[in-house]
Amino acid sequence: MSFLSILCFFLCFSSALSTNSEGNALHALRTRLSDPNNVLQSWDPTLVNPCTWFHVTCDTSNHVVRLDLGNSNVSGTLGPELGELKHLQYLELYRNNIGGKIPKELGNLDKLISMDLYGNKFEGKIPKSFANLKSLRFLRLNDNKLTGSIPRELTTLSNLKIFDVSHNDLCGTIPVDGPFASFPMESFANNRLNGPELKGLVSYDFGC
Numbered sequence: 001m002s003f004l005s006i007l008c009f010f011l012c013f014s015s016a017l018s019t020n021s022e023g024n025a026l027h028a029l030r031t032r033l034s035d036p037n038n039v040l041q042s043w044d045p046t047l048v049n050p051c052t053w054f055h056v057t058c059d060t061s062n063h064v065v066r067l068d069l070g071n072s073n074v075s076g077t078l079g080p081e082l083g084e085l086k087h088l089q090y091l092e093l094y095r096n097n098i099g100g101k102i103p104k105e106l107g108n109l110d111k112l113i114s115m116d117l118y119g120n121k122f123e124g125k126i127p128k129s130f131a132n133l134k135s136l137r138f139l140r141l142n143d144n145k146l147t148g149s150i151p152r153e154l155t156t157l158s159n160l161k162i163f164d165v166s167h168n169d170l171c172g173t174i175p176v177d178g179p180f181a182s183f184p185m186e187s188f189a190n191n192r193l194n195g196p197e198l199k200g201l202v203s204y205d206f207g208c
């Protein structure tokens with residue numbers, strides 16, 4: 001074997017591996033989901049990348065930028081590997097039967113523009129790590145079974161335009177700082193929330 005072919009073996013192989021880390025992350029997601037309508041049938045992990053899979057969209061560099069599985073009748077849970085989709089801009093998982101906790105690793109997706117998890121069975125807390133999602137404009141978590149208080153860290157998300165946590169089981173008070181100054185009260189309806197927090201009074205987990 002020539003030096004070049006040995007070099008290519010390492011370089012080409014490692015670059016194929018790194019491209020497919022996103023495919024591996026998506027395939028790990030598939031193994032966690034029950035899929036009675038076979039919407040994930042095209043998700044073949046032996047392909048070089050996941051860019052030809054249905055419900056997955058890539059950019060021109062073959063990085064996954066969208067995952068569109070709204071209204072797909074899938075159930076199961078999400079796992080930490082979703083945090084490896086570093087280029088993801090749209091995470092659309094609305095109106096399914098997905099349960100368990102929302103992985104804190106979703107806070108690694110710092111290119112994310114829209115996260116729609118509404119209409120599922122998610123439980124546990126809203127991860128504080130979502131405060132890292134500085135590009136986020138749309139965050140809809142309504143119609144789940146989320147508990148705990150709304151993390152104050154989310155008030156630093158200056159691009160947030162839509163925030164909906166209605167119809168959960170959240171407690172404490174509603175933040176009033178940053179983008180929260182402009183969200184309508186309907187976004188918080190049907191929880192156990194105590195109303196807007198009073199300026200300067202740290203009472204948000206009172207009764208939580």
Ligand SMILES: *[C@@H]1O[C@H](CO)[C@@H](O)[C@H](O)[C@H]1NC(C)=O
Nearest residue numbers: 034035036037072073074075
């Ligand atoms: C969703 O999946 C369930 C099985 O888990 C099935 O009984 C039902 O018909 C499916 N619904 C739709 C709208 O396809």
